[in-house]
Amino acid sequence: MTSLTEFALIERYFSHCGAERRDVELGVGDDAALLRPPVGEDLVAAIDTLVAGVHFPPDAAPGSIGHRALAVNLSDLAAMGARPAWALLALTLPKPDELWLEGFALGFGALARAHDVALVGGDTTKGPLCITVQLLGHVPHSSALRRSGARPGDALFLSGTVGDAAAGLLLEQGRLALEDMAAAKELRARFAFPIPRVALGERLRGHASACIDVSDGLLGDAAKLGAASGCGVQIEFEELPVSPALLRAVGAERARHLALTGGDDYELCFSVPPARVEELERALPRERWDYRRIGTLRDAADAVVTRGGTVMQFSHSGFDHFSS
């Protein structure tokens, strides 16, 4: 079998991977896909590349790689308050390994169907393992959430817990050892199978003044939201939400440091004007939507972490892809 035929087989492999959608006029198989976005809505587009050895361990389970490749894009659309709809996949593989492809398609397909995302096109190339996913979605005209809408005095909120995925990756890399197997399993899953906050993002439209997803580390990403809005952020160290598993694994102090600087959690960090916080909490009950206040936007240019009124010092503010 020539390698060309093998790669053609892969493409057929992905033709029924995602959800079936009525607004896909033409999906995989032609030169390009034909899609019908809803009338009156803005098209929202995001793209993300995962490189083996940079964004995931090269020997990571293929199901996890497939899940994460889509999850990181779903998280970006969640941060815009958008509803995901169509995905395109560019897959670069050293060789067409059927077992790997089956696992990858299972992980990608399960998450795609859970969010009603159709896989409408793709490309496969031979080369070092690398996955690019482009995700398209839509949002009612002019109602998308942005990073730039926050004002000094706005309350800063965060969904879920952070730091878990960073600990999960440390475990995966053998840089953290843990006797508590249940905690280890939970933390590993947070890295391998992140749950993007798509439903929360959509519900935040009309409530949040600004929003960003936490992919590179809370402190750095909150600072990006602040910078885009022309303000600074203040985060209260003691208010950082950390999971029981992370607390058991590394203790309260290190857990909160991981919460600030670890990446890959894909939670949402958002601001709400003080006069509208009550309305938010009424519309989105915390017990159901799982978020908490972690700080405040301030009339300054930097991001600070405070503990009992004192500003803490940090050597770096998150994972920088180009720093090492």
Ligand SMILES: [Mg+2]
């Ligand atoms: Mg993002």
